[in-house]
Amino acid sequence: MATMPKVKLHWSPKSPYVRKVMVAAHETGTLPAIELTRSVVAMTGTNEPLMRDNPLNKIPTLITPEGTALFDSMVICEYLDHWHDGPKLFPNDFDERMRALRWHALAQGFTDLLIFWNNERNRPPAQQSAELHAAWGKKFSAALDVMERDIGSMPQAFNIGHIGLGCALGYADFRFSDKAWRNNHPALAAWFAGIMERPSFQATIPPAEG
Numbered sequence: 001m002a003t004m005p006k007v008k009l010h011w012s013p014k015s016p017y018v019r020k021v022m023v024a025a026h027e028t029g030t031l032p033a034i035e036l037t038r039s040v041v042a043m044t045g046t047n048e049p050l051m052r053d054n055p056l057n058k059i060p061t062l063i064t065p066e067g068t069a070l071f072d073s074m075v076i077c078e079y080l081d082h083w084h085d086g087p088k089l090f091p092n093d094f095d096e097r098m099r100a101l102r103w104h105a106l107a108q109g110f111t112d113l114l115i116f117w118n119n120e121r122n123r124p125p126a127q128q129s130a131e132l133h134a135a136w137g138k139k140f141s142a143a144l145d146v147m148e149r150d151i152g153s154m155p156q157a158f159n160i161g162h163i164g165l166g167c168a169l170g171y172a173d174f175r176f177s178d179k180a181w182r183n184n185h186p187a188l189a190a191w192f193a194g195i196m197e198r199p200s201f202q203a204t205i206p207p208a209e210g
């Protein structure tokens, strides 16, 4: 396999989606080929240099040597996965691939929910919606319950599902530690403790708020 060419990545250390890409970069050995550009984003505004590469104003966004902007995080992870010879993050076997993508989708949807919920929590109290808080609270618990139920059948071979779930739960810790998700989800907590031992996850822990 040829070495990955130099690419640029719009990046920020606290984004759970960027973290997925960084974990994938560590796992595939492609990190040295990635030049990081710190791009600050907010749902309520635009970052003009980023907008020139990605009209959706989202990080992560990767720029290939040909000048193509790739997004979103799953597409970028698949790009990185192309450039190494090790076990694939996106398995070739159909059944394995579907299992991996299902886990990834559950984790990604959970992360999306946390991002929107966190944005709502940061609005002035008078503008916040009690309905949204209640609905997100129910979906948060329901998703964790399904993860707890199914985590025993998570494949052993590390793949994009592991990356998505690890980054989702890491973001729950980062922004929603008050929800103490481990209390009712012991199997999931044990799985997460295991995944956090990987150097790729250790190297990408978001910095403390400050």
Ligand SMILES: N[C@@H](CCC(=O)N[C@@H](CS)C(=O)NCC(=O)O)C(=O)O
Binding pocket: 014, 015, 016, 017, 041, 042, 043, 044, 045, 056, 057, 058, 059, 060, 071, 072, 073, 074, 115
């Ligand atoms: N589905 C996208 C989501 C990316 C995303 O929402 N990133 C956030 C940062 S955590 C962002 O760029 N928000 C800025 C905005 O929405 O304008 C992915 O997986 O990459």
